[in-house]
Amino acid sequence: MQIVTEQRRKDIHNSDVPAVCAACEARHGGVCGTLTPDQLLDLSRHSTRRRVEPGREVVGQGEISDSYANIISGVVKLSKVLADGRQQIVGLQFAPDFMGRPFTRESALTAEAAIDTDICSFPRNVIERLVAEAPGLEHRLHEQALKELDEARDWMLTLGRKTAQEKVASFLYIIATHIDPENGTATEFDLPLSRADIADYLGLTIETVSRQITKLRKDNVIRIESSRRVTVPSMDRLIHVAGID
Amino acid sequence: MQIVTEQRRKDIHNSDVPAVCAACEARHGGVCGTLTPDQLLDLSRHSTRRRVEPGREVVGQGEISDSYANIISGVVKLSKVLADGRQQIVGLQFAPDFMGRPFTRESALTAEAAIDTDICSFPRNVIERLVAEAPGLEHRLHEQALKELDEARDWMLTLGRKTAQEKVASFLYIIATHIDPENGTATEFDLPLSRADIADYLGLTIETVSRQITKLRKDNVIRIESSRRVTVPSMDRLIHVAGID
């Protein structure tokens, strides 16, 4: 079964913004935002854009530290597992975030598409060369790391101290605020994660997640159009139930 | 009550490593490691070394993004609180880590000394100037952020998926491996955190922490010399109970 469609970028011989990049939804986000047209051209020569289907690893085992990628659209789950199979999602990446690990650092992380996801990836050595040339790039990567650190710490508070009810509400709020990269908070959206994924993100079981969603529905905090589709009548109420205030 | 002793560093007029730094335990760690003698001198002119007592905030409210500090010795707790007072420790910093947030980024974090802690702090603007001059410095800060991100994600797995028993064992292992910055893993050590702090770090209650410590003692995984002092007869067993393998 073929699951990714690859298309190596055309080499364009002028120093304007490469056509592929000009049309790219993540042109100004991710790593690309800080690059000059020349650097962007350099990078685009080695970039590969492809679609990853749900459940597929974004980069093969062990490659995670070998390549860098911008998320054009979609959602990627970063997760860790214990020897006996218990799993925890430690981060969700939305477009136009970029992913990858600068400078090797072994951290058994799995990156997997949660829904259909388009990514644009570059080999590690090209990124490293550009980092050496363009000081702004490392700064950008640094800021991304700090953003992820803040998010991780916020989530630690959720994992360690919130009730199941608050955890589920917090999750819904995260999705509402991140699912649409363009606009702000969405009041109606599709959940990018299955109940099993949500449970792994919240440190709960599938059953508890389901029961809490049912409870939120009965309390009129959310409406469930279908198992994946959610409407939030009052974001303030959701925030309140999530314990964020 | 005066709780910190301040001593502004003497301005030394030669470009060798400043005397205060040469004698500093964190000379090669923290931010200082990558600086040239000139830069180190520059930095030392604006640095303040002081001792912070347990329970005291390392930097005043809101200042956390305004200054940077190296931990010379001791342990600092980084924590977050919910509106109703529930608290979660989201990170422990040991010597010779450095702390602080480059580039403003409001993240309601409290940094508090867990035990007597010596820190050497610098104002934000000096760090920013040095970052602009010395590219290696931002790289160092970036690596510190990545290290903290890895640690945060490891801890998320512990918070979300481990049992109380595994959590307490994981905590003891963290302390054993970090408490002595010089040497490697310690088999006998003082806990830098009270039971209340441990509970806040593990997302448990004081009582559960106490019961699990008692159980580990009865199972001969650890020995308790006093409530703060712990001996680990077999680190392998501790690791096993912690679920790290």
Next chain:
DNA sequence: CTCTGAAATTGACAATGCTCAATTCAACAT
């Protein structure tokens, strides 16, 4: 040495969330 107060431990009981099992539901193939 005794008193004091905070920290830690221990016990009894309750509650939150988990386990196991049975349905239900939706998508899709026959």
Next chain:
DNA sequence: ATGTTGAATTGAGCATTGTCAATTTCAGAG
């Protein structure tokens, strides 16, 4: 339509962890 499959929901009982309260321990003050 009907059957099949995986995902989600629901229920009943239980285990782990939390709550509340009573001791115990220990360090420091007098």
